[in-house]
Amino acid sequence: xxxxxxxxxxxxxxxxxxxxxxxxxxxxxxxxxxxxxxxxxxxxxxxxxxxxxxxxxxxxxxxxxxxxxxxxxxxxxxxxxxxxxxxxxxxxxxxxxxxxxxxxxxxxxxxxxxxxxxxxxxxxxxxxxxxxxxxxxxxxxxxxxxxxxxxxxxxxxxxxxxxxxxxxxxxxxxxxxxxxxxxxxxxxxxxxxxxxxxxxxxxx
Amino acid sequence: xxxxxxxxxxxxxxxxxxxxxxxxxxxxxxxxxxxxxxxxxxxxxxxxxxxxxxxxxxxxxxxxxxxxxxxxxxxxxxxxxxxxxxxxxxxxxxxxxxxxxxxxxxxxxxxxxxxxxxxxxxxxxxxxxxxxxxxxxxxxxxxxxxxxxxxxxxxxxxxxxxxxxxxxxxxxxxxxxxxxxxxxxxxxxxxxxxxxxxxxxxxx
DNA sequence: AAATGCTGCAAGTAATCACTTGCATGCAAG
DNA sequence: CTTGCATGCAAGTGATTACTTGCAGCATTT
Numbered sequence: 001x002x003x004x005x006x007x008x009x010x011x012x013x014x015x016x017x018x019x020x021x022x023x024x025x026x027x028x029x030x031x032x033x034x035x036x037x038x039x040x041x042x043x044x045x046x047x048x049x050x051x052x053x054x055x056x057x058x059x060x061x062x063x064x065x066x067x068x069x070x071x072x073x074x075x076x077x078x079x080x081x082x083x084x085x086x087x088x089x090x091x092x093x094x095x096x097x098x099x100x101x102x103x104x105x106x107x108x109x110x111x112x113x114x115x116x117x118x119x120x121x122x123x124x125x126x127x128x129x130x131x132x133x134x135x136x137x138x139x140x141x142x143x144x145x146x147x148x149x150x151x152x153x154x155x156x157x158x159x160x161x162x163x164x165x166x167x168x169x170x171x172x173x174x175x176x177x178x179x180x181x182x183x184x185x186x187x188x189x190x191x192x193x194x195x196x197x198x199x200x201x202x203x204x
Numbered sequence: 205x206x207x208x209x210x211x212x213x214x215x216x217x218x219x220x221x222x223x224x225x226x227x228x229x230x231x232x233x234x235x236x237x238x239x240x241x242x243x244x245x246x247x248x249x250x251x252x253x254x255x256x257x258x259x260x261x262x263x264x265x266x267x268x269x270x271x272x273x274x275x276x277x278x279x280x281x282x283x284x285x286x287x288x289x290x291x292x293x294x295x296x297x298x299x300x301x302x303x304x305x306x307x308x309x310x311x312x313x314x315x316x317x318x319x320x321x322x323x324x325x326x327x328x329x330x331x332x333x334x335x336x337x338x339x340x341x342x343x344x345x346x347x348x349x350x351x352x353x354x355x356x357x358x359x360x361x362x363x364x365x366x367x368x369x370x371x372x373x374x375x376x377x378x379x380x381x382x383x384x385x386x387x388x389x390x391x392x393x394x395x396x397x398x399x400x401x402x403x404x405x406x407x408x
Numbered sequence: 409a410a411a412t413g414c415t416g417c418a419a420g421t422a423a424t425c426a427c428t429t430g431c432a433t434g435c436a437a438g
Numbered sequence: 439c440t441t442g443c444a445t446g447c448a449a450g451t452g453a454t455t456a457c458t459t460g461c462a463g464c465a466t467t468t
Contacts, residue, residue, distance in 0.1 A: 016414080016415085030322070030323075031323075032236070032238060032319050032320050034236060034238055034239040035238040035239075035320070037454085037455070037456085038455085038456065038457080039454090039455085039456095047415080047416080048415070048416050048417070049456095049457090050415085050416075050417085050457090050458085050459095051414085051415065051416080052457095053456085053457060053458080054414080054415085057457095058456080058457080059456065059457090088404060111318060111319060111322070112319060114315060114318045114319055114378060115236050115315060115316060115318055115319010115320055116236050116239070116319055117382065118234070118315070118381065118382060119234075119235075121382075121383065124382055124384075125382075125383070125384070128382065128384055129382075129384045132384075143404070146404075150406065151406070152404045152405075152406065153402065153404060153405060153406045156399075156402075156404055157395055157398070159386065160387060160391070160392075160395035160399075161395070161399060161404070163376070163379065163385060163386070163387065163392075163395075164372050164375075164376065164392075164395060164396050164399055165372075165399075166375075167371070167372045167374075167375025167376050167378075167379060168368050168369075168371045168372035168375060169375075170371075170375045170378075171368075171370075171371025171372060171373075171374045171375040172367070172368065172371050174318060174371075174374075175367065175371060177322065178322060178325075178328055178332065178333075179325065179329070180328075180329070180332055180333045180336075181367060182363065182367070183364060183367065187364070188364075188367075188368075191361055191364035191365070191367075191368060192368050194361075195360075195364075195365060195368055195369075195400060195403065196399060196403055196404065197403045197404055197405065198357065198360075198403040198405060199399065199400055199401045199402040199403030199405065200292060200296075200347070200350075200356045200357060200360055200365070200400065200401055201356075201357060201401065201402060201403065201405065202354065202355070202356065202357045220444080220445080241424085241425070241426085242425085242426060242427080243424090243425085243426095251445075251446080252445070252446050252447070253426095253427090254427090254428085254429095254445085254446075254447085255444085255445065255446080256427095257426085257427060257428080258444080258445080261427095262426080262427080263426065263427090
């Protein structure tokens with residue numbers, strides 16, 4: 001796959017190809033994968049429809065390229081290397097902000113894949129699974145460290161926590177962008193972190 | 205709208221119309237709204253394509269009818285009247301199970317609407333917003349009652365809790381049906397409730 | 409100057425879509 | 439029996455889809 005792309009890519013004119021991918025991403029994002037048209041993409045890119053096929057050969061290939069790019073971008077966006085304060089609330093807030101910002105950047109594609117994605121399991125797994133998993137691991141790893149320090153309850157299932165935590169962030173994004181939530185982004189993040197830190201339990 | 209539907213509905217043969225709606229729901233669910241075809245719906249219903257248009261006049265109308273039906277079904281499924289034990293964990297588990305079961309029944313449509321829904325804000329609001337809101341209110345109301353009894357921390361934002369709670373259930377469903385989660389349904393519900401009850405805090 | 413390669417433009421292809429029309433059939437009520 | 443109504447079937451409409459072909463312009467490289 002990547003050799004093919006590289007071969008197409010290598011000639012001159014890097015501008016066109018990039019413009020096409022951005023246009024395609026925009027089109028896929030707000031029309032959905034099936035409803036996106038090559039004509040629409042060409043219009044967004046300000047070029048002729050034929051140019052798409054000269055670069056990518058098919059809509060399918062173009063989609064694959066866009067998904068790959070989105071996936072890489074998401075990955076690099078939510079790399080959470082570096083310093084943690086050790087204060088669980090602050091650090092969870094940071095996890096939440098980083099993850100949410102990455103999600104927002106890729107929201108359209110994520111939404112599109114939720115809709116059409118179960119008929120494209122490969123793409124779905126590539127974009128979502130392989131990308132989110134490392135993020136989950138870093139959260140779980142962080143929590144396990146706090147566990148050894150006694151800052152977190154011992155019976156917490158840290159990998160499950162990571163999944164549920166990011167799911168509520170994703171669900172929240174969907175609600176907000178559909179105009180269904182009373183909370184804005186910051187409120188959502190704050191409340192989410194608050195709940196995941198405290199639960200509903202009365203203070204000790 | 206309902207008068208129109210009623211007028212079409214009133215003639216004989218209740219079987220056909222119902223079969224069409226079920227077929228349409230299945231088709232919308234696994235092809236997505238835009239990619240669903242009237243031909244495919246007719247095949248599922250085991251009837252001629254023309255029959256669809258004689259009953260519903262357009263694909264648009266059929267979709268509207270299906271959404272309305274789905275919405276009503278979801279509403280009645282997740283009506284949470286009745287007795288609570290007063291034990292927060294047990295009751296949250298019950299909320300989670302009821303909501304999740306309702307979601308599962310309507311998963312295909314929900315997924316379809318996430319994908320194509322932002323170009324159909326009315327349908328989206330109808331199916332999702334107007335239906336989930338009452339459920340959120342009953343959770344919030346329940347929590348507020350527990351607050352007065354001192355069984356829940358006083359500074360908990362109960363409406364936000366309801367939103368975040370259901371969002372994580374929805375996100376979980378999406379993950380599972382995409383084959384992206386390690387947890388099965390029961391594990392997901394259990395872990396979610398566990399976190400929303402305890403958070404990560406060390407036991408008192 | 410010649411050659412190469414990206415691009416635009418015009419036109420066309422075969423498939424598929426939602427939707428229509430006209431007619432035949434069969435069932436049920438009058 | 440006859441009238442009405444739901445349905446099937448065959449055929450077709452016009453729009454739109456992804457994708458192709460052939461040609462010409464234009465820039466850069468050789």
